[in-house]
Amino acid sequence: MPKRDHAGPPSELDVSRRGFLKGAGAALSSGIVAGAEALEAANRAAAKIIGPGKTPVTLKINGVNKALNIEPRVTLLDALRDELELTGAKRVCDRSSCGACTVIVSGKSVYACSMLAIEAQGKNIETVEGLSVAGKLHPLQQAFVDNDAQQCGYCTPGFVMACKAFLDKNPNPTIEQVRKGLGGNLCRCGTYVGVAEAVLQTAGKKGGRANA
Amino acid sequence: MPKYEWPEKSKRAVLGRRISKSDSPDKVSGRAKYASDVKRPGQLYAKFLRCPHAHAKVVSIDVSAAERMPGVKAVKICEKKGPGSEILWALDEVVGVVAVDERTAEDALQKIVVKYEKLPHLVNEQDLAGAGDRAKPAAEQVTGDPDKAFQEAEVVIEGDYGIPVITHCCLESHGQVVEWEGDNLTVYPSTQNVSGLVGQFAQPLKIPASNVKIRMDHVGGGFGSKFSPDSWGVESAHLSKQAGGKPVKTFLERDAELFVAGVRPSHFARIKLGAKKDGTVTAWEHHSWSTGGPTGGGMAPLPYVLSVPNSRKKHTAVATNTGPQRAWRAPNHPQACWLTFAALDDMAAKLNMDSLDFYLKNIQLAGERADLYRRELLKAAELIEWKKKWHPRGDPAPGHLKRGLGLGFHTWGGRGHASEARLTINPDGSVSVDIGTQDLGVGTRTVIAMVAAETLGLPVSAIKVNIGRAPDYPVSGGSGGSTTVGGVSAATRRAGQNALEELFAKVAPALSAQPSELEAVGGKVQMRDNPAKNLPWRQATARLGVTPLVVSGKNAAAASAADGKLTDQGVGGVQMADVTVDIETGIVKMNKFVAVQDCGLIINEKTAESQVLGSMIMGVCYSLFEERVMDEVTGRPLNANMEFYKLAGIGDIGDFVVHMWKDDPEQDARGVIGLGEPPVIAPGAAIGNAVANAIGVRVPQAPFTPARVLAALEKKGGLSS
Numbered sequence A: 001m002p003k004r005d006h007a008g009p010p011s012e013l014d015v016s017r018r019g020f021l022k023g024a025g026a027a028l029s030s031g032i033v034a035g036a037e038a039l040e041a042a043n044r045a046a047a048k049i050i051g052p053g054k055t056p057v058t059l060k061i062n063g064v065n066k067a068l069n070i071e072p073r074v075t076l077l078d079a080l081r082d083e084l085e086l087t088g089a090k091r092v093c094d095r096s097s098c099g100a101c102t103v104i105v106s107g108k109s110v111y112a113c114s115m116l117a118i119e120a121q122g123k124n125i126e127t128v129e130g131l132s133v134a135g136k137l138h139p140l141q142q143a144f145v146d147n148d149a150q151q152c153g154y155c156t157p158g159f160v161m162a163c164k165a166f167l168d169k170n171p172n173p174t175i176e177q178v179r180k181g182l183g184g185n186l187c188r189c190g191t192y193v194g195v196a197e198a199v200l201q202t203a204g205k206k207g208g209r210a211n212a
Numbered sequence B: 001m002p003k004y005e006w007p008e009k010s011k012r013a014v015l016g017r018r019i020s021k022s023d024s025p026d027k028v029s030g031r032a033k034y035a036s037d038v039k040r041p042g043q044l045y046a047k048f049l050r051c052p053h054a055h056a057k058v059v060s061i062d063v064s065a066a067e068r069m070p071g072v073k074a075v076k077i078c079e080k081k082g083p084g085s086e087i088l089w090a091l092d093e094v095v096g097v098v099a100v101d102e103r104t105a106e107d108a109l110q111k112i113v114v115k116y117e118k119l120p121h122l123v124n125e126q127d128l129a130g131a132g133d134r135a136k137p138a139a140e141q142v143t144g145d146p147d148k149a150f151q152e153a154e155v156v157i158e159g160d161y162g163i164p165v166i167t168h169c170c171l172e173s174h175g176q177v178v179e180w181e182g183d184n185l186t187v188y189p190s191t192q193n194v195s196g197l198v199g200q201f202a203q204p205l206k207i208p209a210s211n212v213k214i215r216m217d218h219v220g221g222g223f224g225s226k227f228s229p230d231s232w233g234v235e236s237a238h239l240s241k242q243a244g245g246k247p248v249k250t251f252l253e254r255d256a257e258l259f260v261a262g263v264r265p266s267h268f269a270r271i272k273l274g275a276k277k278d279g280t281v282t283a284w285e286h287h288s289w290s291t292g293g294p295t296g297g298g299m300a301p302l303p304y305v306l307s308v309p310n311s312r313k314k315h316t317a318v319a320t321n322t323g324p325q326r327a328w329r330a331p332n333h334p335q336a337c338w339l340t341f342a343a344l345d346d347m348a349a350k351l352n353m354d355s356l357d358f359y360l361k362n363i364q365l366a367g368e369r370a371d372l373y374r375r376e377l378l379k380a381a382e383l384i385e386w387k388k389k390w391h392p393r394g395d396p397a398p399g400h401l402k403r404g405l406g407l408g409f410h411t412w413g414g415r416g417h418a419s420e421a422r423l424t425i426n427p428d429g430s431v432s433v434d435i436g437t438q439d440l441g442v443g444t445r446t447v448i449a450m451v452a453a454e455t456l457g458l459p460v461s462a463i464k465v466n467i468g469r470a471p472d473y474p475v476s477g478g479s480g481g482s483t484t485v486g487g488v489s490a491a492t493r494r495a496g497q498n499a500l501e502e503l504f505a506k507v508a509p510a511l512s513a514q515p516s517e518l519e520a521v522g523g524k525v526q527m528r529d530n531p532a533k534n535l536p537w538r539q540a541t542a543r544l545g546v547t548p549l550v551v552s553g554k555n556a557a558a559a560s561a562a563d564g565k566l567t568d569q570g571v572g573g574v575q576m577a578d579v580t581v582d583i584e585t586g587i588v589k590m591n592k593f594v595a596v597q598d599c600g601l602i603i604n605e606k607t608a609e610s611q612v613l614g615s616m617i618m619g620v621c622y623s624l625f626e627e628r629v630m631d632e633v634t635g636r637p638l639n640a641n642m643e644f645y646k647l648a649g650i651g652d653i654g655d656f657v658v659h660m661w662k663d664d665p666e667q668d669a670r671g672v673i674g675l676g677e678p679p680v681i682a683p684g685a686a687i688g689n690a691v692a693n694a695i696g697v698r699v700p701q702a703p704f705t706p707a708r709v710l711a712a713l714e715k716k717g718g719l720s721s
């Protein structure tokens, strides 16, 4: 069973998860109980209500501030992919099961499908597109290439970012730590052997599957 | 005409090397654009309303409120889904909506009112007796004299085995972007079949095939499920037209991806086996049944690899109200392999024989490849230390962790498909190869470049490979059945040899030689017998004047004598698994997994190995985790998502050993044979038998989940035994 080592998206808003918002929508349309109404009134007084229409949002992505005008229900993943054309992170399960959408927010790997874009404001967002500098692959990316750690490649950008966050935290991992720490990313093509070798190669532990 | 053949092994500069894939840098950096990443100017988004019932009649559809919504650009009832139509599986699409963004399209779906009349459904086939008239038995097949053979058999066993429906679960779901310009259609699909889509879009849309263009750089998984435009692809083209020809993007939601975009059929069987006391298998009988949705499911090739001289085979297809089957990597072979080797392994246990010895005893039943299997079995046994680790069924070690070994073997075809390559040599020396094929991530681009480089005596980096466009590039087959590598490499080799013939004719006078005396090696065109007489590649190609040399090479689908030995079919391999089972929790853990695989001439050893590794991991997935679960009452899938439709993670796979059978000159001489399917076939058998060997009792149905392991142990008498 895959183990999850991903931190949940750091949450500051009371109502943060899109899944909850979707559920709340259904509850509202089927009538709301009095207690909840009172609670909502209290929340309204305390919290700033945004939306449901488009609202200005600023995201700091790979060191650059980007201004967007989006509905508050837009996830960080959809904002990256649809608004900013940063399509490295992929939408696969869209509900925190597969890791294809992994980006790094405030130093932690996060499932971008399960964080709202408005929650990510003011935070440092790193995507796979920011990893290579001036067209030169990051050593981890080069290790993925060397170890043939991608087939179709659809899980790859998410896996690369998960590995990056993992290595930042565990610069000198054992194979056991790799197997435990990277359980939050799924690959259908079966590239796990290459991924594990790529992580160990990046940590300077193994030559990997070199060209010959 | 040149003699088409591969250079002999000692002369190969590129073939057989380990080379990283040329498109990997794009994939690791997020630059690689998949169809699902495409964003065309003015792009709209389609969503489909899906039927919630497994079997129903559509009574009425009201789309008026959706049509009125701001941002909605087109609404269309799907072909043959109007009032009065019959829906055969849950989540089948009924109405399509196109809107300015996905969220608006989703909101519009909520406004559509469809009334259904529910009809009786069948969604689970494991209990054949409950299938009623949905069960369609086929004629019995008899070979030899099974009745007599069973009478004479000294040992007879009988058992029930099964493997459920699983899905393809491509990470990039099925879909495409379509875009009209007048009556011309451009499609950006996620497909395994670039060239083949042209006609498949043209025909239902009633436009000439010459009006269709296909564009694809990368595809996020297919595994046999992405050969056609799909009903939703054609609907999207209609919707786009309705919306004024604007580009429309459609990608399935995960639940639909898991349920309507392809499954692998189940297979259940009651198997009876007869043998002599010395282990010789003499008689086989089975009654199998399977479903792959509304059309039922065909019989797997039983018994697998080993043909038993006396047999009786019966099969029943069961039609269910579930999403329809599609080819799934090595169609029907993994099921056949698991069922066969589970029964054989039970026979070996009954005979108190080491199963390795048992298979060696019966290896002649494997026919012409028997001796290769024998050698592969011994090699795999050495790599997993079979003789040291094997014990009779039931690990005698104290404690709750039980270890066991199991094995299975497999076979597949893998001849190259029909494919054409167009090779261009420019006067400045640059070279490109165009093929209307696709790279599923297995390294097709790299293989084409390697073959061209080998043939022209150039470095791999000197070859530009263009694929993924139709009809711009010459037609190449779909990537199914392990046929691509043989097809594109044979076509490229022929194009290269043809090109050299023409180039040598132009270069020969400058070297005062006959064209037949020349060769292209190490970046030069030189005299074979006097390499000092040479022209560097660019000086040689300058002899072309101002006109590039454009030459084709074609591989035919069927073998012919003129083919030489560029591609062949028929491979085998052996896999052995070493597992530990916790008999308190029922959890199975992979310790080690060994694959010995033959595949003819290997072009790129690194990517060949990756195919085997990937297959073995997919095999761990379907052996331990994957299963589509249907709700009997509602007829809907219970796990059409990725938290409950489980795949293995990086921590679930253990240590892998891959041994490519590449040092055997006899195999190398056969030419290129595909490798996509064969190694995915035997994991179920190897892992299932290892579990039985560990815990002392057969877990009769895959996947070998904790619940099934514990149920089998309970049947045997619980933890104490």
Ligand code: FES
Pocket (backbone or CB within 6 Å): A090, A091, A092, A093, A094, A095, A096, A097, A098, A099, A100, A101, A102, A111, A112, A113, A114
């Ligand atoms: S798409 Fe975000 S975890 Fe799967």
Ligand code: FES
Pocket (backbone or CB within 6 Å): A149, A150, A151, A152, A153, A154, A155, A156, A186, A187, A188, A189, A190, A191, B171, B220, B221, B441
């Ligand atoms: S490489 Fe295809 S899903 Fe991982």
